[in-house]
Structures are given as structure tokens and as C-alpha cells.
Amino acid sequence: MDQAIELMAGICFVALGASYLLRLKDWIGWIANLQSKGRRGSLSIGMLALGLGSFVLAFHPVWQGIPLILTLLGVLAIIKGAMMLVFPGWLPGQLARMTPHFKTVLKVKAILTLALGLALLGRLYHTW
Numbered sequence: 156m157d158q159a160i161e162l163m164a165g166i167c168f169v170a171l172g173a174s175y176l177l178r179l180k181d182w183i184g185w186i187a188n189l190q191s192k193g194r195r196g197s198l199s200i201g202m203l204a205l206g207l208g209s210f211v212l213a214f215h216p217v218w219q220g221i222p223l224i225l226t227l228l229g230v231l232a233i234i235k236g237a238m239m240l241v242f243p244g245w246l247p248g249q250l251a252r253m254t255p256h257f258k259t260v261l262k263v264k265a266i267l268t269l270a271l272g273l274a275l276l277g278r279l280y281h282t283w
Contacts, residue, residue: 208232
């Protein structure tokens with residue numbers, strides 16, 4: 156099951172990282188739209204983060220090597236999702252502080268996301 160979660164995450168991370176790079180303006184628009192929704196936007200993102208983080212942690216409790224990063228991201232997603240659901244005012248504040256730096260933040264996030272996805276897929280390729 157660990158490898159199945161790593162494959163799923165690797166594919167998702169590569170697609171997401173590529174999307175960040177190739178559709179940067181669309182992502183900035185999406186974030187601006189999310190920001191305009193205020194506290195209500197936090198609830199949908201919080202549910203998604205909590206669900207995905209719980210899924211990763213439940214089926215991928217790996218605490219060593221490159222896969223450890225995926226498990227830690229699952230834990231962070233659980234924390235972030237819970238924060239957004241319990242304290243919905245937290246996300247609008249975070250977005251307001253990031254607004255001038257969206258482009259830079261998304262470019263860095265794109266590179267890291269793409270690198271992690273390729274690392275996970277490369278690791279799986281070598282184990283098959």
C-alpha cells in the first residue's frame with residue numbers, strides 16, 4: 156500500500172508542480188478568488204487538506220528516507236486542515252500577508268512540488 160500512495164502522490168505532485176509553472180496567472184487568480192471568500196473559503200480548503208492528510212497518514216506511515224517527506228506532508232496537511240476548520244479566520248490573514256509575494260512563492264512551491272513528485276516516481280521506478 157505504501158507504494159500505491161507514493162505513486163498517487165508522485166503523479167499528483169508532478170501534475171500540480173507543472174500546473175503551478177505553466178498556469179501561474181490562473182493560480183494567482185484562484186488564490187485571489189479564495190481570498191475574496193474570506194472565512195468561508197477556509198472551510199472548503201480545510202476539509203480537503205484534512206481529508207488528504209488523513210488518507211496519506213493512514214495508508215503511508217513511513218518514517219525514513221524520501222517517503223518520510225510524504226508522511227510529514229500528510230501530518231502538516233492534517234494540522235493545516237484542522238487549523239482552517241477550527242480557526243477559519245487564519246487563512247485570510249495568511250493570504251493577506253502573502254499577496255505581494257504570490258508569484259515568487261508559487262514558483263518556489265512549483266519547483267519543490269515537481270522535485271518531490273519526480274523523486275517519488277523515480278524511487279518507485281527503481282524498485283519495480
